Amino acid sequence: MRNSAFSTLKPPVLQRLEKEGFLEASPIQELAIPAILSGENVLLIAPTGTGKTLAAILPVLDRLIEARAEGKSRGISVLYVTPLRALNRDLLRRLEEMGNDLDIKIQVRHGDTPISARSRQAKSPPDVMITTPETLQAILIGKRMKEHLRSVRWVVVDEVHELATDERGVQLSFALERLLELTGVEFQRIGLSATIGEPERIGQFLVGSGRRVTVLRSDETRGLQISVRSVHPSSGDQ
DSSP states (O other): OTTSGGGGSOHHHHHHHHHTTOOSOOHHHHHHHHHHHTTOOEEEEOOTTSSHHHHHHHHHHHHHHHHHHTTOOOSOOEEEEOSOHHHHHHHHHHHHHHHHHTTOOEEEESTTSOHHHHHHHHHSOOSEEEEOHHHHHHHHTSHHHHHHGGGOOEEEETTHHHHHTSHHHHHHHHHHHHHHHHHOSOOEEEEEESSOSOHHHHHHHHHOTTOOEEEEEEEGGGTOEEEEEEEOOOGGGO
16 A cells, blocks of 8 residues: 555554555546545546545544544534435445544444434434435424534535436535535535536535536546546636
8 A cells, every 4th residue: 555545544544454454545536535535526437446445435424433542523523425225234234344544433224224223313323324315304394303514524425327317316406505604614525427428517506606626527437537627617616
């Protein structure tokens, strides 16, 4: 890991990677980890199975560990939004053990979440909440859970290209703007997408008007073609 982007992560995160046998970062991880650690809003574009999820979540958990050490982590710090409940459950299965090793509580909240689990979350919120656009909207109008969202500093949107092209994308955009009003700070936004034809448009959907997003693309099916682009707001957006 000496010359890998993994080497920039904190020892607890590295130990977890070694435990799972991840010794070298994939191309999209090499691009994403430094950018996310530096606080940039990013859109990650890569084929399925190339490590996009870890590319996004590893540096976020790394920064969460740092925030916790500085006493800045209270309530829900990370929102991970996916378009489907099935994706939520799959993601939880993949990340829950990692969270346990790092003493980071990761939980799911969607329409099928039992009332008993919702009550527990209201009393003791997770550090990372995996949810859907619809459930995020519902949480934003609830008294107790809404208060827990004030501490959100990172938002990851999976399959962002799917949300950007239907009415649920509008719903998510409104939810993120309401979240911004609630937190009072510019939280970091990270989008994950399969290969798409209009990355700039998807990137601007992710971050909203007047904000910068860096597009990181890795096409590992063609012998590694990598491009990095920063999308700046147009003069009309400022």
